Amino acid sequence: MSLRIVEPGPLALIEDLGRPGLAAIGVSASGALDRAALRLGNRLLGNDEGCAGIEFLLGGATVRFEEPAWFAVTGAVVSLDLDGRPVDPHDAVHAEAGATLRIGRPTAGVRSYLTVRGGVDVHPVLGSRSRDVLSALGPAPLTAGDVLAVGEHPAQAVPLLDFVPVALPADGVVEVRAHRGPRADWFLPSAIDAFYDREWEVSAESNRIGARLDPVRAAAHRAGSEPHPSPVLERAVLSELPSEPMVAGAVQVSPDGRPTVLLADHPVTGGYPVIAVVADASLDAFAQLRPGQRLAFRHA
Incomplete structure (x- = not known):
């Protein structure tokens, strides 16, 4: 076949x-x-x-x-x-x-x-x-x-089902659960609060490797009449972090203060501090997020 x-x-x-x-x-x-x-x-x-x-x-x-x-x-x-x-x-x-x-x-x-x-x-x-x-x-x-x-048919027959309950992808703000990361202490307490309290926008730069996130911009910032706000995830430790192992769901924060959620095709090591790790049960949601769609992190 x-x-x-x-x-x-x-x-x-x-x-x-x-x-x-x-x-x-x-x-x-x-x-x-x-x-x-x-x-x-x-x-x-x-x-x-x-x-x-x-x-x-x-x-x-x-x-x-x-x-x-x-x-x-x-x-x-x-x-x-x-x-x-x-x-x-x-x-x-x-x-x-x-x-x-x-x-x-x-x-x-x-x-x-x-x-x-x-x-x-x-x-x-x-x-x-x-x-x-x-x-x-x-x-x-x-x-x-x-x-x-196409492989050979399995021994099991096609199941006879009248209805399959399915949670369809959300088109509004998506809430995802995230644990405190192994390098959370590299960030100011205000950055940890901002990570969980604010909403984030999915960047068009996202792909199967990672979901790049932007802070939600005010109308004036989007129109270009005011400068973009400064990064909200400020670090307490500014020294360079040696590369260390990474897992799917790790939320790395680059020097510009923007978080990236590593996804299925992520590199296995990285040198940016991990502020949080998305719970495994929430990872699938990132497959269906559109550029510009908003999400909010909640404590796992």
Whole structure:
């Protein structure tokens, strides 16, 4: 069985649940940014939850099924068109041979996950089929014309479900939980208070490596009539920090006082102090945050 990428959209990557446990050799875990969405898609099809699927950024993708297949699309809120017929996301759908699936632009969230019964079957690298964009490990980003093999159907039948409760990506202020970081004492107490009390905006510089955050600017700052406010995360210790291990969720603060939340494809070491660490249960939310969207940190 196979499927063909007709149009990949802005960025289409093959992702599973990653390759954890290899930081000692300089390899981050990588894997789907929205792990819950990938797991849901696989469960809807009777797959093992770690089967590889396709992560689409901002939709606009078209896929053709070369043989009959079951599939599901989860994650961002998108319209789905199967040979001119609208189909529902977060549901197991059957496609006939030659059927074409079109994934629209998201109205909430940014990343959609296409899973197929049997999983996308490409050669694993270090035990995972995930693409790591920082280290360039794993299968290359998908391009128009790529044909992907599909694995054998699992023994378990496609589950019969009438309704699947799904928490859709939020389009307002998103609250995430974060623990006090190992270098929190490098910051002034006012910086710790500001980190948790203020709202932050997701920068357009964000990607799978990290989510860059900006302090929310007043209207005058946005219009350029007043200078941008000074950084709110001021350090108490100004000396240079030797590089130390990093994990997904670590919130590094660069010298300009702006925080960056490290995500799946993060470097395994870093030299900026970590003011906080996002709780694992909150990490998936960063997969669906749009540039300009606001978030607020809360004590974990």
